[in-house]
Amino acid sequence: MTSFMCMARTKEFDRDQALRRAMEVFWDRGYEAASTEELLAAMGIGRQSMYNAFGDKRRLYLEALRHYQAEYGADMFERLSGAGSPLSALAGVLLEVARQSDDERRRGCMAVNATTEFGRSDQEIGAIVDSGTSLCHTAYARMLAEAKRRGEARPDLDERAAARFLHSTLVGLRVSARSGAAPEVLHDIATVAIDGLRAP
Amino acid sequence: MTSFMCMARTKEFDRDQALRRAMEVFWDRGYEAASTEELLAAMGIGRQSMYNAFGDKRRLYLEALRHYQAEYGADMFERLSGAGSPLSALAGVLLEVARQSDDERRRGCMAVNATTEFGRSDQEIGAIVDSGTSLCHTAYARMLAEAKRRGEARPDLDERAAARFLHSTLVGLRVSARSGAAPEVLHDIATVAIDGLRAP
DNA sequence: CTCATTTTGGATCGCACAGTCAAGTAAGGA
DNA sequence: TCCTTACTTGACTGTGCGATCCAAAATGAG
Numbered sequence: 001m002t003s004f005m006c007m008a009r010t011k012e013f014d015r016d017q018a019l020r021r022a023m024e025v026f027w028d029r030g031y032e033a034a035s036t037e038e039l040l041a042a043m044g045i046g047r048q049s050m051y052n053a054f055g056d057k058r059r060l061y062l063e064a065l066r067h068y069q070a071e072y073g074a075d076m077f078e079r080l081s082g083a084g085s086p087l088s089a090l091a092g093v094l095l096e097v098a099r100q101s102d103d104e105r106r107r108g109c110m111a112v113n114a115t116t117e118f119g120r121s122d123q124e125i126g127a128i129v130d131s132g133t134s135l136c137h138t139a140y141a142r143m144l145a146e147a148k149r150r151g152e153a154r155p156d157l158d159e160r161a162a163a164r165f166l167h168s169t170l171v172g173l174r175v176s177a178r179s180g181a182a183p184e185v186l187h188d189i190a191t192v193a194i195d196g197l198r199a200p
Numbered sequence: 201m202t203s204f205m206c207m208a209r210t211k212e213f214d215r216d217q218a219l220r221r222a223m224e225v226f227w228d229r230g231y232e233a234a235s236t237e238e239l240l241a242a243m244g245i246g247r248q249s250m251y252n253a254f255g256d257k258r259r260l261y262l263e264a265l266r267h268y269q270a271e272y273g274a275d276m277f278e279r280l281s282g283a284g285s286p287l288s289a290l291a292g293v294l295l296e297v298a299r300q301s302d303d304e305r306r307r308g309c310m311a312v313n314a315t316t317e318f319g320r321s322d323q324e325i326g327a328i329v330d331s332g333t334s335l336c337h338t339a340y341a342r343m344l345a346e347a348k349r350r351g352e353a354r355p356d357l358d359e360r361a362a363a364r365f366l367h368s369t370l371v372g373l374r375v376s377a378r379s380g381a382a383p384e385v386l387h388d389i390a391t392v393a394i395d396g397l398r399a400p
Numbered sequence: 401c402t403c404a405t406t407t408t409g410g411a412t413c414g415c416a417c418a419g420t421c422a423a424g425t426a427a428g429g430a
Numbered sequence: 431t432c433c434t435t436a437c438t439t440g441a442c443t444g445t446g447c448g449a450t451c452c453a454a455a456a457t458g459a460g
Contacts, residue, residue, distance in 0.1 A: 235418090256419075
């Protein structure tokens, strides 16, 4: 609808970049506490441009949350398939979260923050978070099954239960990071969690 | 200051009960999303009564958070000292959280919600949460040391690291509960966490 | 150039919010 | 009984919010 007729002035800002900047603000401050003025300043665009490009604050947030999940989910899956053994790959994911939660600004995980901010009160946000969670569950379960097959993980492990446990551990790590926990604390959490899965 | 002179009209509402009701609202909705009108309706008192009795919304929240920690902390410590063996007491705490998180309200943990809502931006809230965290850490570490002594826990366990891990696991459980996880999921998380600490 | 369309900034609306004020009211001491 | 005190009640204020509107400037296609 914009290609067959006279094209007018082109967009002057990079939509993806603006979205990423908005994501950073929401990640830091949550939904309610992030004001539109703050968002616009970070995005570097005018008011009307934001409303034209994204609809309203809520839709901007939903898009930012989806963008977060896509970006950081892809990161994790890459890391999972990269390492040598499945259990050390999982350990790598936990330790990486522990490591980067320290030097980074302490924002925790945007999806976790969304969960605690909205609880079950917002169905659409809940669905977005849930889809990410179930992707993680199946990925972890697959890695754990392979770890069992190779004898790295305890043979009596229920991989589905352990996958749920691992995801919960990541959530705990992220919240601990946001609460300002020291790097040693995060490292301890990750190490004990993985050691508990390891074959004796 | 109210006893040696002419006493005027007495308070008509129960301050503790009002505080508890406010706590419920903050627990459900967080700080920002809880409006004063909503709080007053739940507390069953008038506007001015709240300002007289508690100062302002922020002080009310701080008091509610402290009340939450005192009440639920005491609950946990009682449960910890109650059971027969230290490891099964710890298991009992996790499973109890998993069990009671299944109620229809799904509020998670108020302290966790406070952490994710404010991050490190509010020092006073951070200090309140931190004090609760460190109480938990020392309690868990003591229980774990005793469990090791009795041969219930793995002998190679670093009890301080494991205590940090257990606390993080509780955090993960609470967030999972708030996100609407099924009871089996919560049960799995608790079981895998404890099994990882158990002596082979 | 001309026109269609978008960007941009300012002005403004309506609303919900936290917090305040003042008048009304009840309890207890003298 | 009357007076002091302070709690209660409801109306009110100022502020900041998200969202909309408007008009001028900008820009590319025909």
